[in-house]
Amino acid sequence: MRPSDAHEVSQLNELKIDVGALVVGAHYALTGQQVMVEQMPIFGGYAGGLEATTIVDVATTLNSFVMMQATWHLDGPIHVRWGITTAREPLAVAGHAARAIEEHTNLILGNQYYTLAGPCTVMCLLETAAQAITDTISGREILSGVASAKGVTTDLFSAMEARMMGEAAHAVAGMDLHEVNVILDKLVATYEGDYKTAPQGKKFQDCYDVKTLTPSDEYVQVYNEAVKILTSLGLTYWDK
Amino acid sequence: MKTIAKPVTVFDVYQRAKTGSKVEEREWDFKIIPQTAKALAEKYDIKMDKKTIVPEDRELIDKLWEAGLELLVTCGVYSMDTGRVIKYTRDEVLTAITAAPDHFIFGEGKEATYVVPRSYDSSRPPIIQGGPTGSPCSEEAFLSIHQAYAQEPIVDTIVDGVMQTVMGYDPTPGSPWELMAVHAEIDQVREAMTRAGRTGMGL
Secondary structure, three states: OOOOOEEEEEOEOOOEEOHHHHHHHHHHHHHOOEEEEEOOOEEOOOOOOHHHHHHHHHHHHHHHHHHOOOOEEEEOOEEOOOOOOOOHHHHHHHHHHHHHHHHHOOOOEEEEEEOOOOOOOHHHHHHHHHHHHHHHHOOOOEEEEEEHHHHOOOOOOOHHHHHHHHHHHHHHOOOOHHHHHHHHHHHHHOOOOOHHHOOOOOOHHHHEEOOOOEEOHHHHHHHHHHHHHHHHOOOOHHHO | OOOOOOOOOHHHHHHHHHHOOEOOHHHHHHHHHHHHHHHHHHHOOOOOOOOOOOOOOHHHHHHHHHHHHHHHHHHOEEEOOOOEEEOOOHHHHHHHHHHOOOOEEEOOHHHOEEEOOOOOOOOOOOEEEEOOOOOEEOOOOHHHHHHHHHOOOOOOEEOOOEEOOEOOEOOOOOOHHHHHHHHHHHHHHHHHHHHOOOOOOOO
16 A cells, blocks of 8 residues: 555444554554544444434544544445445435534545445446435545445446446536435435335446446446436436 | 644553543443433434435534534543543544644545545535445456446546455455455556556555
8 A cells, every 4th residue: 555545444333443443543643644534323223313323423523533633534324224325314414414524624524335226227326326416515525436235245346336426426516405405305215115126236247348348238228227317307417 | 822732642542542431332332322412412402304415504514513523522432442431622622623634645646636625515526436345356356347447537546345365265354365365455456557547546
């Protein structure tokens, strides 16, 4: 790793730490590294509901800069039942926590992505877009992802999800907050009833040409379908 | 003349982890954190509407800030290994926030990405860090998978996946193969960046 890379160390749920992490933090401090401190508060976990989890998220984020002298904090509020960051509640936690901190500091804030659906599915792309929109209009600086289908299955992710994360962020940067909130509400409603039947999707090898490293025609069509839905909701990025 | 506050360091934190007040972990998880967070939500009269995913109400934003800051100062952080609580003063927290970097350079050379604060209404998009975010990657596909991310023009930096085997061996945590796997991951991500024509991207 170079000094210009992000050197990671994690906190534990909620507002907990182990001495091993402090030792890692000491090494980073003594060698002058750029430090990224990660922690994913659990909605429905120890903290409880929406308001309490958001308060814990704000405190956890601030702790990264006190405890480890972080360069930046990587958030990732996650739903206790679904294990994803793209459900409505974790999105609201992330959106509220980021706005609260962004309004009062110049801290650098990131967020990480765990979808329920897998690659080469419209649902996965819409979940990704919803979080990218949330993070962008709440003032976050770094979007990090995507761990598709909860990030637990070998090779079940692809660069197309990152493309959507980027394009959705670019699509809403600078838009009116209220206007985007209305779009976001409708966007989340398109997939939040489908959690029990979320499609697993296809592994990298099955939705990419592994020699040219380009997405399959099928995935391009799926991507275009997701773009069509986002455009119908009011995003004009892909019209240009 | 006012004394200039010294930021808390990780070494100070370790000392406090050895000397702070003793608490049972169950008490921390099931009483101290949930009860304090709930009490602060009530104290500041915080009510969120989950249909409004990003708050538009400035008063709510300020209340969440105050409540989060107060939670950190009131509860502190629990050290699992010592069973003690690491506490900070409000001034220490505010000093750390002031001392934190408000910019940094991610990566190097022509692919260096300048990370600076942005506001919720900024027309400047955030940094896009593409990759599997710690998801499991097969050893055989690791390089190709990461090259595919690096060749996406909208991706600024890479977040890598976790190699499942190295030279066919299981990189069990704490074993020599774990170190081999970590080195192999870094080497292959760098190679993926180079093959995509983007040597120097941040990782």
